Amino acid sequence: MTSKNSKYIGKYQINAFLGSGSMGRVYRVTIPVLEKTAALKLFTPSRSLIKKVGLTSLRAQFIHEAAVIANIRHPNVMSIWSLEETAAELFYLMDYYCRNLGQLIGESYWADRPSRTVSVEKACHYLAQIIEGLCRLHEADIIHRDIKPFNIMIADTGTVKIVDFGLSRRRGDKQFLGAEKLTIGTPFYSAPEQIDSPETVDQRADLYSAGVILYRMLTGHLPDKIPALPSELNAQLDRNCDRFILKAIAPHPDDRFQTADTMSAGLKAFWVQYKNARQRECVAPDDIVQEKKTASQNKPTQIKPTLPIRSESSRILAKDARAVFNLDDLHQPAVFVENAFQKINDTTVIDHATNLVWQQSGSRYPMMWDQAQRYIRMLSESGFGGYRNWRMPTINEILSLVNPMHDDDFCMEPVFSPDQKWLWSSDTRSKKSVWTVDAQMGFVTCSDLFDYNFVKAVCSVT
Structure with missing residues (x-):
């Protein structure tokens, strides 16, 4: 070897x-x-x-x-x-992909600890693809038997890829000699019958695991033996969501969705009901702005001093990251900036709270670290947006754009383009890794130099 x-x-x-x-x-x-x-x-x-x-x-x-x-x-x-x-x-x-669902939600090897939650729209988007992948596998008589967040890779486009077929089994295949001695699956995500008799499970065990993933994404918790209602753990959920998830993770396989197709149809019906209900709650944009101003006035502890924000790139060791970046236990901002955005033109936005000018969009495609450096130089040399001092932002600068999610965010248009999901920073962790931000989930992680992330350039205004 x-x-x-x-x-x-x-x-x-x-x-x-x-x-x-x-x-x-x-x-x-x-x-x-x-x-x-x-x-x-x-x-x-x-x-x-x-x-x-x-x-x-x-x-x-x-x-x-x-x-x-x-x-x-x-x-x-x-x-x-x-x-x-x-x-x-x-x-x-x-194929190589640099992120997975386990990293996205912040699940550690101590999986029973709380994780980051995912918006209902994003969670349904990921689950729908997991179910589609399972539908194809089950059609080929393949039972995966180890569906869990770390076995769900996420491509640069947001496409889900099911991986790790080391425990999979084609229906009718003979058991390998000694296989009965292997532990099949991950206890937190395995169906009850898979723990008791791993060699006899069918496709409903995979669907159970997919249901646990949805419960985890929406609540930040794993279901107990008698699971709490998801709507009790996440106020944005409703009883339709409760019914769908509890059916998916029913202890007895006969009480669950029987096929990936039926689970897919159930998910689509739930999403339509949820979306229609939320749209009826939406209010006019002017009302939203006023509500956000009122909310921010009522929560002064969530607003950190706007200046100064660290702009010089540094090598930040993992043990120092939470303190330097001011993060909570889930590597999300502990406090937030009260932004004052103004659109300069079609390509740039200024935040008067920080005196930083940003690209409204960013790089069109994700790129490796050395390509990101060339992209920044190209912006400055071309005088993009009327500026020639573009640079890669620090983690603290990127986090100044992150704000907590509110119930009415479903109705809001983003200030920045939503296409740039994962952003490089100028802060390194080592010679081979760089600190990055998931702009949609608002958390800090790190990437190797060969990973692919987007660039959103910044420059300071004096």
């Missing part, structure tokens, strides 16, 4: 270690000549697993994992490019 210190796996150069499980390690690699980034999963079972199951059986299971989805073509299922073997290595190549 390849050493952890090796710079290559086969002919592929290792750029970063992404994670590991009992069956293997995953790396971000570069394909030679093409200089294309890919993800590579290397067969490296743990010693304890080899002792428990046997190397021959584990190797067959790893090959099976790749073969299960090799011929599945669907936009919501991860594509595997090739299965390759050298004298000492067995691995397969697949």
Whole structure:
């Protein structure tokens, strides 16, 4: 097997270690000549697993994992490019995506801790794609058996990709020797029957896991054995949402949605009902502005001093990030700026509260770090918007644009273009990673230099 210190796996150069499980390690690699980034999963079972199951059986299971989805073509299922073997290595190549749903909601390895919530619209958008991917897998008689946030990748366009088929099983396949000794699934997301009898579950176990993901996204919590109503944990939800989720996570499989198609139809019906109800609550834009002013006046503790905001880029270590960026436990702003935005022209916006001029939109496409630097230089050299001092913003500057969500946000037009979802900052975490902001969820994370994010340039006005 390849050493952890090796710079290559086969002919592929290792750029970063992404994670590991009992069956293997995953790396971000570069394909030679093409200089294309890919993800590579290397067969490296743990010693304890080899002792428990046997190397021959584990190797067959790893090959099976790749073969299960090799011929599945669907936009919501991860594509595997090739299965390759050298004298000492067995691995397969697949698409690389730099973010997943677990990172988006801030789920840690202590999954029972509260996580970030997702708007109803975004949560339904993600769940609809998860269900579509499951529909394709189930049509091919494939039960995934480990649907959880960290196995749901999110592409730059917001498209969901189901990954990690190490525990999947095609209906009718013979069980691998020793497989009964493997733990199947993740307890927090696994259906009750999957824990009791993992080899006999059907597609309803995957649908249960998808329902738990929705509960988690909308409430920030995992359901208890007797789950609290989602509407009791999130005031924006209603009884229609309660009925849909509780049906999805019913303890007995006969009480759940029986197929991915029926769950998809139920989700669409719920979303239409929810959207229509919220639209009836919407008020005129002038009323919204007045309500927001009143709300901000009533909550002075949520408004931080507007100046000065740190504008010099720095290397911020992980242990110092919360203090420097002024973040809460979920890496979202602890306090907020009371902005005073004014549109300068079709391309720029000034915030008089901070004396910062921003691109109204930003880069059209996500780009790697070195490309982002060139993009900033191009803006300054061309005098974009009448300014020649454009730069990459610090995390603190980007966070000055973030405000807490209100019930009436569903009716509001954004000040900035919503297309730039994930933003580079000028603050680094190390030589190989940079601090970034999820502009829609309003939290701070970090990205490797080879990851893809958007750029929203800023310049200071004196």
